[in-house]
Amino acid sequence: MTFSTTAPVPCIRLRGLRTEFPIPGRRGETTRVLHDIDLEIPEGRLTAVVGPSGSGKSTLLLCTAGLEPATAGSVEILGTDVRSLSPRKQAAFRSENIGFVFQKYNLVSSLTVEDNIALPARLAGRRVPRARVEDAMARLGIAKHARRRPDRLSGGERQRVAVARVLANQPRIVFADEPTGALDLKSGHVVLDWLQALPAQGSTVLMVTHDPHAAARADQVVVMGSGRVHAVIPGGDSRAVGDAVLAAQSADEAGGEAS
Numbered sequence: 001m002t003f004s005t006t007a008p009v010p011c012i013r014l015r016g017l018r019t020e021f022p023i024p025g026r027r028g029e030t031t032r033v034l035h036d037i038d039l040e041i042p043e044g045r046l047t048a049v050v051g052p053s054g055s056g057k058s059t060l061l062l063c064t065a066g067l068e069p070a071t072a073g074s075v076e077i078l079g080t081d082v083r084s085l086s087p088r089k090q091a092a093f094r095s096e097n098i099g100f101v102f103q104k105y106n107l108v109s110s111l112t113v114e115d116n117i118a119l120p121a122r123l124a125g126r127r128v129p130r131a132r133v134e135d136a137m138a139r140l141g142i143a144k145h146a147r148r149r150p151d152r153l154s155g156g157e158r159q160r161v162a163v164a165r166v167l168a169n170q171p172r173i174v175f176a177d178e179p180t181g182a183l184d185l186k187s188g189h190v191v192l193d194w195l196q197a198l199p200a201q202g203s204t205v206l207m208v209t210h211d212p213h214a215a216a217r218a219d220q221v222v223v224m225g226s227g228r229v230h231a232v233i234p235g236g237d238s239r240a241v242g243d244a245v246l247a248a249q250s251a252d253e254a255g256g257e258a259s
């Protein structure tokens, strides 16, 4: 499949996105984790973000979602400049448009599985029909856990609940951070199959992963290195993804030696 990395209407457009974190114990000093990122994520596609450990993949996802504050730059999602919104409006925008499959920031431990699945719509002032919640749980094989609380479930079961929540709420955008990280091979395939199917329902999926095979399922792959976009390549070929990550790592190491 030939695929243009610049779709006519990007779902997410990052311009000069910069993130700095304070260095503990060194007052006023910061370390830069994202270096003025320019990136466009096409609508209705699965985009994977790969790169060496510490290259800024999760920070990119969290800052784009507004769950970590960026230091500078703009984040435009579905045509809205989200960094210009008040924190309250940003939260409302997230509830309305974004679903999360994260290992952290994932489920509310005081709610049952079924209430967790229905929660995003409730927060956005809507209701998910009961049948849709049940259907999503059945599809992910977690119907028997409907009345349980997430802390009574395994990591893999919790990831399935997060994917069921996304299926039931049909958000326009899904952010997934290492969605298969805690899973055995079979559960990992189930979760990836569903994430890969979401663009057919119109969702845009942005997924951070260490797994070149998972990344190769994406339409496009963003390769991070040292807090920068090292390359954007088409998906489909896990060897090409692996090679691109190794190239980013070598460039990081060469940069580190030079500095």
Ligand SMILES: Nc1ncnc2c1ncn2[C@@H]1O[C@H](COP(=O)(O)OP(=O)(O)OP(=O)(O)O)[C@@H](O)[C@H]1O
Residues within 6 Å of the ligand: 021, 022, 033, 051, 052, 053, 054, 055, 056, 057, 058, 059, 060
């Ligand atoms: N809240 C924070 N405060 C300070 N430093 C942070 C914070 N979050 C991330 N970092 C640092 O930013 C860098 C990038 O972290 P990030 O988690 O984004 O990388 P990653 O590519 O997702 O790594 P991994 O693949 O190991 O999960 C790391 O050096 C990390 O220590």
